Amino acid sequence: MTRDDALKQLNHIARERAFGRHVGSDRLIQAGLDALIAGVESPSLAMLAGLLRSEEPEAPALFDHVLEELGLLFHPPADPRAAKWALAYWVAGQIADGSLDPAVGTHLIWADIAYGLGYPVELQTLVHCAHNLDGWEESWGISVEELNEEAVEAARQFLGKESEAGD
Secondary structure (H helix, E strand, O other), rough: HHHHHHHHHHHHHHHHHOEEEEEEEHHHHHHHHHHHOOOOOOHHHHHHHOHHHHHHHHHHHHHHHHHHOOOOOOOOOOOHHHHHHHHHHHHHHHHHOOOOHHHHHHHHHHHHHHHHHHHOOOHHHHHHHHHHHOOOOOHHHHOOOHHHHHHHHHHHHHHHHHHHHHO
């Protein structure tokens, strides 16, 4: 793992936790160890990486210290709707870059995000992909791989709309 990969992993876990996903202490410690081995430097990193099983309850607070020291601490928007949109863009980004399985990602957008936002038109294509991937049958005449590709393309289009709105 390179230094950049280790920083990406720390950033990813920071966002997972900020968006309310559970990340076990063992994973936090392992990410700290990976970062330390990759040459990332932070005053609290060695302490996080060296925690024993009996010290696992200390991992979340130490992990937050590491993030703060590295400038990676992430806070989602305070407004619940804005936080859901931020989560949608983050999940879509993972689908688009291949770090999240399209079926898992589109299901998350469908069930956890679009529902909470009242199924906005901007998420309609991703929700449609989730339905297709969730209910896929071999008799449809389309492969699950093709449906995955459609989901990746839908995520890219959704992300493109964000950048167009920012221009």
